[in-house]
Amino acid sequence: MTVKLEYACRALVQLAKRYEGSGVSSIEELANVEKIPAKYLAQILSELRNGGLVESRRGKQGGYLLARTPVQISISDVIFLIESEMFSESSRVSGDSGEAVAKAWAEIQERFEESVRSITLADLAVRENQEMYYI
Numbered sequence: 001m002t003v004k005l006e007y008a009c010r011a012l013v014q015l016a017k018r019y020e021g022s023g024v025s026s027i028e029e030l031a032n033v034e035k036i037p038a039k040y041l042a043q044i045l046s047e048l049r050n051g052g053l054v055e056s057r058r059g060k061q062g063g064y065l066l067a068r069t070p071v072q073i074s075i076s077d078v079i080f081l082i083e084s085e086m087f088s089e090s091s092r093v094s095g096d097s098g099e100a101v102a103k104a105w106a107e108i109q110e111r112f113e114e115s116v117r118s119i120t121l122a123d124l125a126v127r128e129n130q131e132m133y134y135i
Contacts, residue, residue: 005082008044009124010034012078015054016070016121024063044082051081070122079116 011030018025027045031038045064048054055067066073079086093102 002083004044005079007034007036007041008048008078008082009075010036011041011044012048012053012066012073012121013124015064015066016073016125019066019070019125024057024061024065026063030064047082048078053077053081066121070125071120073121074117075119075121075124076113076116 011034014030014034015025027038027042030036030045031041034041036044045054045056049056049064052067053073054064056062056064093099
């Protein structure tokens with residue numbers, strides 16, 4: 001996972017947590033809570049806005065909010081927007097084993113895509129950090 005993708009996911013999860021309340025969060029609030037540099041977060045939020053995952057509001061009470069409900073945004077939506085090349089086909093089918101390797105990578109990619117489509121921002125927003133106690 002790239003830093004950019006991680007930051008995008010963390011900002012979106014924070015917006016999902018705030019969805020039912022006011023829903024609108026400033027860049028400074030998000031940057032502070034998620035420990036993300038504000039200037040970099042502004043760039044990421046702009047990209048998320050252009051991709052239709054967030055909306056922005058102007059004015060004193062302005063900020064960012066999710067464009068859809070948290071259950072309607074999956075991790076795959078974020079990955080396709082931020083790291084689109086992650087899903088591009090790059091296998092070269094050459095050499096004696098090229099076809100077998102390409103098929104294996106295609107299967108891995110299919111399983112990965114299936115997995116990330118099944119996880120939504122709503123799922124991540126309700127997960128809490130729980131300490132593990134071992135006896």
